[in-house]
Amino acid sequence: MTSATPAILVRDLHKRYGDHEAVRGISFEVAAGEVFGLLGPNGAGKTTTVEILEGFRERSGGIVSVLGLDPQAGARDLRPRIGIVLQSCGIYRHIKVHEAVEYWAGLYPHPRDVDEVVEIVGLTEKRDALARTLSGGQARRLDLALALVGDPELIFLDEPTTGFDPAARRAAWSTVRRLQELGKTVLLTTHYLDEAQALCDRVAIVMDGRVLAEGPPATLGPAGTRYRVSWRDEAGTLQEREERDPTALLHQLTSAALARGEALTDLSVSRPSLEDVYLELTAEAPQEQRS
Numbered sequence: 001m002t003s004a005t006p007a008i009l010v011r012d013l014h015k016r017y018g019d020h021e022a023v024r025g026i027s028f029e030v031a032a033g034e035v036f037g038l039l040g041p042n043g044a045g046k047t048t049t050v051e052i053l054e055g056f057r058e059r060s061g062g063i064v065s066v067l068g069l070d071p072q073a074g075a076r077d078l079r080p081r082i083g084i085v086l087q088s089c090g091i092y093r094h095i096k097v098h099e100a101v102e103y104w105a106g107l108y109p110h111p112r113d114v115d116e117v118v119e120i121v122g123l124t125e126k127r128d129a130l131a132r133t134l135s136g137g138q139a140r141r142l143d144l145a146l147a148l149v150g151d152p153e154l155i156f157l158d159e160p161t162t163g164f165d166p167a168a169r170r171a172a173w174s175t176v177r178r179l180q181e182l183g184k185t186v187l188l189t190t191h192y193l194d195e196a197q198a199l200c201d202r203v204a205i206v207m208d209g210r211v212l213a214e215g216p217p218a219t220l221g222p223a224g225t226r227y228r229v230s231w232r233d234e235a236g237t238l239q240e241r242e243e244r245d246p247t248a249l250l251h252q253l254t255s256a257a258l259a260r261g262e263a264l265t266d267l268s269v270s271r272p273s274l275e276d277v278y279l280e281l282t283a284e285a286p287q288e289q290r291s
């Protein structure tokens with residue numbers, strides 16, 4: 001595949017469940033080697049979109065291409081080239097952890113080493129445990145192992161770190177970063193916006209089946225172009241202002257403090273987080289009747 005061909009292309013995607021239209025014209029592209037995040041409230045249409053890309057659901061309209069193939073027609077050719085963490089998994093409950101990973105490895109032409117993958121997801125101590133005895137977060141780690149073991153070029157991760165403890169989440173982040181270093185493409189959905197900010201080259205915020213905004217996390221939406229400056233004033237009150245360009249305000253604050261011979265305490269200059277931008281965008285969007 002040339003780098004000009006997107007790993008994923010979605011054009012005006014529609015999906016109807018009965019008379020409920022869950023996806024209403026979603027478009028985005030993911031370049032090969034990119035980590036792309038789909039964000040949005042519960043019921044926004046993220047899993048529906050991802051499952052259409054994986055070949056598990058039929059679309060009602062629009063164009064979809066995954067690694068140059070239409071997943072609706074070419075699922076069989078696609079399967080060995082993609083890895084999947086479904087939002088809700090739990091197929092292998094009555095076999096051991098390493099057996100599940102070995103079985104899954106056997107479905108791929110060039111799998112990774114099973115023990116290495118079990119180690120990567122932090123389940124070495126549980127390799128001989130029955131899958132059904134794993135805790136929620138450990139079961140999720142097994143799901144991640146199954147997505148990685150085939151060494152696929154494209155990996156779909158639908159809320160992969162839900163239920164992870166903080167250390168496990170960070171470990172999963174470094175796994176995703178390693179995948180990116182290896183040139184893999186990742187489509188990630190998550191409700192953890194710090195996770196999206198840390199991992200994604202670009203994100204799309206989806207709501208009511210439509211894309212509200214798309215771009216690199218740092219530059220997304222109107223809030224992304226502002227700085228937030230906060231400081232403690234002469235009276236000891238904490239002040240906060242938002243500025244497109246904070247240069248003049250900072251000059252004014254620091255020179256006034258110098259003139260008074262005082263330190264400017266609690267000064268901080270920050271960009272709004274992705275979470276701030278997300279909350280602003282999803283609050284502004286007109287709420288539609290959800291069925």
Ligand SMILES: Nc1ncnc2c1ncn2[C@@H]1O[C@H](COP(=O)(O)OP(=O)(O)OP(=O)(O)O)[C@@H](O)[C@H]1O
Pocket residue numbers: 017020022040041042043044045046047048049087290291
């Ligand atoms: N099999 C189905 N039959 C009918 N409606 C469905 C089906 N699957 C999903 N839906 C509806 O489609 C909408 C989008 O669901 P989807 O699972 O894609 O949302 P999501 O963005 O992944 O949400 P979450 O963040 O909660 O995972 C929801 O209103 C949901 O109720």
Ligand SMILES: [Mg+2]
Pocket residue numbers: 046047048087158
């Ligand atoms: Mg979902």
